Amino acid sequence: MKHAGFTLLLTALLLSVMARADDVDDNVRREEQRQAAFRAGLEIIVDSLNSGSYELFASAIDREEFLGRVFGLRLIDPRVKKDFTEQVKVQFSDVIKRGFVSSKDGFRAIVLGVESRGDRGRAVVRFDLPDLQFSYHEYELRLDANDRVVVVDWIDYSQGERITDGLGNYLVVTLPSKQAARKLVESKSVTDADMFQFGELLKAARDRDVERYVDIINGLSPELQRERFVILSSVQLTKLGRNRRLTRTALIQMAKYFPFEPLYSLMLLDYYVPVQKYEDALTALRATYDQLGFDDAAMEARISAISLAMGNSADATTYAERAIELEADLELAWWSALRARSSVADFVGSVAALEMLENKFGRKLRRAELERDKSFAPLLASAEFTAWVEGRP
Numbered sequence: 001m002k003h004a005g006f007t008l009l010l011t012a013l014l015l016s017v018m019a020r021a022d023d024v025d026d027n028v029r030r031e032e033q034r035q036a037a038f039r040a041g042l043e044i045i046v047d048s049l050n051s052g053s054y055e056l057f058a059s060a061i062d063r064e065e066f067l068g069r070v071f072g073l074r075l076i077d078p079r080v081k082k083d084f085t086e087q088v089k090v091q092f093s094d095v096i097k098r099g100f101v102s103s104k105d106g107f108r109a110i111v112l113g114v115e116s117r118g119d120r121g122r123a124v125v126r127f128d129l130p131d132l133q134f135s136y137h138e139y140e141l142r143l144d145a146n147d148r149v150v151v152v153d154w155i156d157y158s159q160g161e162r163i164t165d166g167l168g169n170y171l172v173v174t175l176p177s178k179q180a181a182r183k184l185v186e187s188k189s190v191t192d193a194d195m196f197q198f199g200e201l202l203k204a205a206r207d208r209d210v211e212r213y214v215d216i217i218n219g220l221s222p223e224l225q226r227e228r229f230v231i232l233s234s235v236q237l238t239k240l241g242r243n244r245r246l247t248r249t250a251l252i253q254m255a256k257y258f259p260f261e262p263l264y265s266l267m268l269l270d271y272y273v274p275v276q277k278y279e280d281a282l283t284a285l286r287a288t289y290d291q292l293g294f295d296d297a298a299m300e301a302r303i304s305a306i307s308l309a310m311g312n313s314a315d316a317t318t319y320a321e322r323a324i325e326l327e328a329d330l331e332l333a334w335w336s337a338l339r340a341r342s343s344v345a346d347f348v349g350s351v352a353a354l355e356m357l358e359n360k361f362g363r364k365l366r367r368a369e370l371e372r373d374k375s376f377a378p379l380l381a382s383a384e385f386t387a388w389v390e391g392r393p
Helices: 002-050 055-059 063-071 079-099 163-174 178-183 193-206 210-218 228-240 244-257 262-272 278-292 297-309 313-326 330-345 347-359 375-378 384-389
Strands: 107-119 120-129 133-143 149-156
Touching: 002 055, 002 107, 002 120, 002 133, 002 149, 055 079, 063 079, 063 149, 063 163, 079 163, 107 133, 133 278, 149 163, 163 178, 163 193, 178 193, 193 210, 193 228, 210 228, 228 244, 228 262, 244 262, 262 278, 278 297, 297 313, 297 330, 313 330, 330 347, 330 375, 347 375, 347 384
Parallel strands: none
Antiparallel strands: 107 120, 120 133, 133 149
């Protein structure tokens, strides 16, 4: 009897363990299904963006939650809030379209990575722009009851903020009350006189009156000048007005007060690189790369270029080769490889990069074009380059 009882107990324990194992397997399979749903759903949305349509992207957004985030606790004029709500109802795709980098030549969006846990997900998408420029979006996602991807919100690294924050602050600035303006300021010790000037600054920003904006900001107290809202608005407004001198001034202020903010790093490159602050540029770029959290050939290629400018040819070569390994179809990766390989006298590899740039990307790289860059002098004097030139039709 004792033996029979022990057998029954052992059997029960085994069945219990097997049931738990089945539960674990089911949970693992379900998690894998969710991850696959996130990836597949986002790829479809990105493909539609690449075709020039914003309808599918807009339809994937939870409008109620989106509006809730835009309005938040901001003191938005009721008329402005009503008009925006109506616009979202009838022209939502147009509202969303304004949250993407504008380019007459369009863009190519590439999913760098998707990660998820349960029904919550995160993804990063790179936007390839003309002239070897890039922008990034970081999406907050979730799955609905039918495993369809819902876009909750996203960060636009070219603007340095979440789309809902940008829209919300824009609505505040449209008709800014004194109370609404004060809520935009983090410091609690600014005077009424300062706040009056700040209110005038908001109106100038609303009207995109760059000259008046600059006049006002120069008269602000130092405390207000270093406010995050003022710093970011200054960069955005001057970039929008395509005023390089004023944009540089705004970026200097951004670098002074927010040098380690990952959201601002890509904007700060426009200041750091021209003035040869390469160490700062590298630190900023790596901060954003770490924030994105996924491998990216464009980031590797940029780090290669900056490393080379700093005189570190070995690192530049490593990063360039990594960029090609990640994405052989990326033109910037081959430019970085060309320069890095040339710097370490890898002329065979340099010629291979020249062939890729000509054959795949349509560049015409004759001796005259390359002579404009003195760093290519050793390559141009090499036997490998001479043989390549003589072997071309």
